[in-house]
Amino acid sequence: MMRANLNAKDTVTMTAAAQNAPNTGILDDQRDGILPAAEISALWQAGVIRANQPPAEKQIQPASLDLRLGETAYRVRASFLPGHGEPVSHKLESLKLHEIDLREGAVLETGCVYLVPLLESLSLPDTLTAAANPKSSTGRLDVFTRVIVDGGIEFDQIPAGYEGPLYAEISPRTFSILVRTGSRLSQLRLRRGDAAVAPEDMLRLQADAGLITGTSDAGVAPTNDARGITLSVDLRGEDETGLIGYRAKRHSGLVDVDRVGAYDVLDYWDPVHVRGDARIILDPDEFYILASREAVQIPADYAAEMVPYDPLVGEFRVHYAGFFDPGFGAAEAHGAGARAVLEVRSHEVPFILEHGQTIGRLVYEHMASRPDALYGQDLGSNYQRQGLKLSKHFKADGSRA
Structure with a gap:
């Protein structure tokens, strides 16, 4: 799909991408589909993906971006969506119970709901949407995690043209968890056009x-x-x-x-x-x-x-x-x-x-294009060739110390 009706932000974004990542193919083939790692990297360099820290090792996966927790968690009374035109911060002011500093690590307890501003934010062009999901290891710990955005009316869905922060709603269901700034519980996919297979x-x-x-x-x-x-x-x-x-x-x-x-x-x-x-x-x-x-x-x-x-x-x-x-x-x-x-x-x-x-x-x-590296291909992937398998946090042989 060729890019059309570029606004000023799109033009600056794509020019920066072309200068900073000329070999990614971000301008060469604008097919519909899920963006691969090379395009995600180019978007980061172009300022479409923003953070006050550089990407961490293996943060960019073959078809997704891991999202990192920020410095503060807010214990809130209940899960919520901000709704049309409403910033998350406005709802947070009336719903938060207390603040937790994550810089040295902190415990998120079962049965509680927390909201954590993420290190990453987005400035999407009108041609891209995004969707989030818990990482495999997060789901296998029974940690219910969803991403919300300003003006959001759905969990885990980021509309085209969205510009603003990302927040993770976290609710451990069975195990209390220890997290810290930079911990990765959710992942993001970027999508151009209609990626569905008929x-x-x-x-x-x-x-x-x-x-x-x-x-x-x-x-x-x-x-x-x-x-x-x-x-x-x-x-x-x-x-x-x-x-x-x-x-x-x-x-x-x-x-x-x-x-x-x-x-x-x-x-x-x-x-x-x-x-x-x-x-x-x-x-x-x-x-x-x-x-x-x-x-x-x-x-x-x-x-x-x-x-x-x-x-x-x-x-x-x-x-x-x-x-x-x-x-x-x-x-x-x-x-x-x-x-x-x-x-x-x-x-x-x-x-x-x-x-x-x-x-x-x-x-x-x-996929919009084939990734340079695949899951399980020199990426240290935890679940390739898996059978019945618990999350990576547990000893592989099932042993007891």
Whole structure:
């Protein structure tokens, strides 16, 4: 898609991008799609993405930007959206209970809602929109995180032309967490135009590339408004142990979100093993980590997102952290298919899941161009080739110290 109707801000932005990042292709090919890392870097240099600190190591991912917490967290009475024309700061003044300094680290407690101004802000041209989601590790800790903006009427959605700050709303549900300035709980995708893959193209991709493998009945969701590849749940286990998932323990210890491989699994989780009838009853308001029956691949020219809540398949939320980067599970990025980890919480009533039951949908989108590096390709990616896997904070072998 060629850029049209450039305003003054767009002209300055694109000129700066061309000067500072001439090899990114930001002006060469203005196709619709999710922006890759090279274009995200160019936008940062051009001032479309702003921060008073330079980008951190690995902050820019193949198809997304990690967002960093700022210096202050505000405990607020309740979650909120500012509404049309209303700055977040105005609502915050009437809703905040107290301020917490994050510069040396601070605890965010379960059952509380916090609002944190992020280090990054945006000055989007009229041709770009953005969307946010919790990072995979955040979702697997049962930390409910959403991004809001001035004048916002939706969570995690940033409209074209938005200029202003970004805020993270954070509500730990099971584990209290230790965070600090610079901690990364959310990620941002930038989108040009319509990136959606048409249903007929989804069928073709599934036939040609094997987007998901391991079952014979996987296909495109039949409803017109629910484009995506359907996924089912594995309740038979991946090995002789019969392990099918984990159920989070309440009243566990603190989790430092910046520590990797630091915590004993059994101090925080109860393993769930297969039963004879290969089903599980989800208790209301309990948090489970399960896995898809199918292995997922994201080709290099695509990104994907898990639909977090679909009442058509049950009254439960299946995914908090919905972004899948190009190369996830793909052979070209040293993968051989990777199962989707499901962050599951039932709403209101107990709900029975059976082995092979449809539990979610994976929606694919076009990349505006292929990233220079793919997920799992020399990026230190934590979840490539994953099966059933807890967040990176827990010891990989499940051991207890």
